[in-house]
Amino acid sequence: MSESTIDLKAIWNESGVQAVLDKLDAELIGLAPVKKRIREIASLLVVDKVRRDMQLAAGAPSLHMSFTGNPGTGKTTVALRMADLLHRLGYSRTGHLVAVTRDDLVGQYIGHTAPKTKEVLKKAMGGVLFIDEAYYLYKPENERDYGQEAIEILLQVMENNRDDLVVILAGYKDRMETFFRSNPGMSSRIAHHIDFPDYTDGELVSIGELILKDWNYTLAPRAKKVFLSYIEHRRTQPHFANARSIRNALDRARLRQARRLLDEGTAVDKAALETIEAEDILESRVLAGVPAATPPKKERA
Secondary structure: OOOOOOOOOHHHHHOOOHHHHHHHHHHHOOHHHHHHHHHHHHHHHHHHHHHHHHHOOOOOOOOOEEEEEEEOOOOHHHHHHHHHHHHHHHEEEEEEOOEEHHHHHOOOOOOHHHHHHHHHHHHHOOOEEEOHHHHHHHOOOOOOHHHHHHHHHHHHHHHHHHOOOOEEEEEOHHHHHHHHHHHHHHHOOEEEEEEOOOOOOOHHHHHHHHHHHOOOOOOOOHHHHHHHHHHHHHHHOOOOOOOOHHHHHHHHHHHHHHHHHHHOOOOOOHHHHEEEOOHEEEHHHHHOOOOOOOOOOOOOO
């Protein structure tokens, strides 16, 4: 290889970025569009690093991001991996992530917001600041609200310290769009908008099986079919939160399994202790009145 050429793949491999992407694949089922976009950002940063070394880059790329999607779609997990990725490529000093909400930034009286916001920013410097439900910072209907003060401080830091802090704003897509329309200065500083789709029913079953595997449990064959029916019906109810709702449902199934084993009053073996049966899911209020023999509808695409 001549001195004028660079082996980009070698730099990619040496950086450890692939290990981060592999970990993301192992942690999160599905989310193909999100994972593709993260890989593209990683590719951009590898190439930008080489361009800077060859004195071709005009300046560091803007890395502030917006993650939009419903609860439980993996936004926080992806933010954690993004922090690691940025550190490995030399775009952040520490690779740590500070996750906050409005309450961590906005005070309740005059003179309280600026110190709170600045303290959070101080902790996040060198890494990534993840602001969940960021639209709650802006409450135009309340003239005495101090969220706008926090936004103005954030805007200044996002511009002046963009080489030492990456800000990721997260929340529901429609509310984030309204937030950006109301705060064009914030929108102009966001380089990457990534939308997190809801999981399909089949993906949620797979997520549930991974969760149970971590807990040393497994679904009996019929329980798996019933769980798919549970997901179909739970999705139509209020406050459905994708993977978060699945974890909560399986926690309750474990409670019912424990009660069932004790009520049976017989000796148990390892298989019984680690198996969630269909009845442990059928007792859920979500399936109240739903015929147990009714097969789930065709999974949503």
